[in-house]
Amino acid sequence: MTLWEAVAVLLAGFAGGALNTAVGSxxxxxxxxxxxxxxxxxxxxxxxxxxxxxxxxxxxxAYRRELAGQRRLLLxxxxxxxxxxxxxxxxxxxxxxxxxxxxxxxLVGLALLLIAVQPLLTRALRGRLTRPGGGLPLRIxxxxxxxxxxxxSAGQGILYVALSGALLDAPLQRxxxxxxxLVAQVNAVAAGFFLIAADIDWPAALLIAAGATAGAPFGxxxxxxxxxxxxxxxxxxxxxAGLLHMTLS
Numbered sequence: 001m002t003l004w005e006a007v008a009v010l011l012a013g014f015a016g017g018a019l020n021t022a023v024g025s026x027x028x029x030x031x032x033x034x035x036x037x038x039x040x041x042x043x044x045x046x047x048x049x050x051x052x053x054x055x056x057x058x059x060x061x062a063y064r065r066e067l068a069g070q071r072r073l074l075l076x077x078x079x080x081x082x083x084x085x086x087x088x089x090x091x092x093x094x095x096x097x098x099x100x101x102x103x104x105x106x107l108v109g110l111a112l113l114l115i116a117v118q119p120l121l122t123r124a125l126r127g128r129l130t131r132p133g134g135g136l137p138l139r140i141x142x143x144x145x146x147x148x149x150x151x152x153s154a155g156q157g158i159l160y161v162a163l164s165g166a167l168l169d170a171p172l173q174r175x176x177x178x179x180x181x182l183v184a185q186v187n188a189v190a191a192g193f194f195l196i197a198a199d200i201d202w203p204a205a206l207l208i209a210a211g212a213t214a215g216a217p218f219g220x221x222x223x224x225x226x227x228x229x230x231x232x233x234x235x236x237x238x239x240x241a242g243l244l245h246m247t248l249s
Contacts (some may be wrong), residue, residue: 001203005037009204013051013211018219020052020212021059021180023234024157027052030208031154043201045092045152046194049187051205052153055212056184062220063177074178078185080143085186088150089193105247112158112236112243138167142182149183150190155243157183172232176223
């Protein structure tokens with residue numbers, strides 16, 4: 001890796017950490033930059049997952065006020081996310097690289113649709129599927145979304161926000177805080193698997209980690225200043241750009 005490539009990876013980590021904390025989809029910034037430095041796709045994926053963990057933790061800490069009092073809610077959701085992330089990491093090691101090429105845009109597109117209609121959907125489901133803790137439907141949905149997150153994390157946070165917004169009776173800012181913890185959980189579980197089973201480019205992972213750790217608080221602060229409608233519009237804008245990138249590239 002040249003000096004300029006290292007600088008580009010560091011800056012991509014900063015942008016990815018900020019985006020992940022604010023809306024999700026930071027991998028849509030970091031992953032293409034890692035590929036541009038010459039890393040193979042699988043090595044870029046596992047190095048990126050490992051590098052983004054400190055940024056996710058930094059983002060979760062920046063949202064500590066919104067996370068206060070949510071331990072009982074987080075524990076079962078984290079368990080579901082961890083199980084799904086481990087399955088997804090295993091699939092990355094055994095499946096051909098192009099298996100999810102058609103599935104990923106569909107999942108991200110569905111998540112964006114859910115976010116767009118989330119206020120209407122929550123009102124329609126309130127008292128039916130919507131519960132203070134999300135219930136079994138949310139745990140199953142997050143587990144399945146985490147299979148995708150362990151495999152390839154682009155859009156992972158958007159899926160979490162969409163599912164939680166539809167099935168959890170909580171404000172959007174609190175849901176965003178939960179999302180950051182779940183992303184950190186899945187990335188950590190997947191990275192633990194990758195440490196044993198995959199090749200990691202450590203310079204790239206460390207540069208992503210440094211940039212993401214610095215960028216996450218900026219993303220958290222920006223998101224916390226936004227009203228729910230503005231935050232939803234930002235998530236939809238970033239997610240749509242990521243969806244177009246995945247379908248056209």
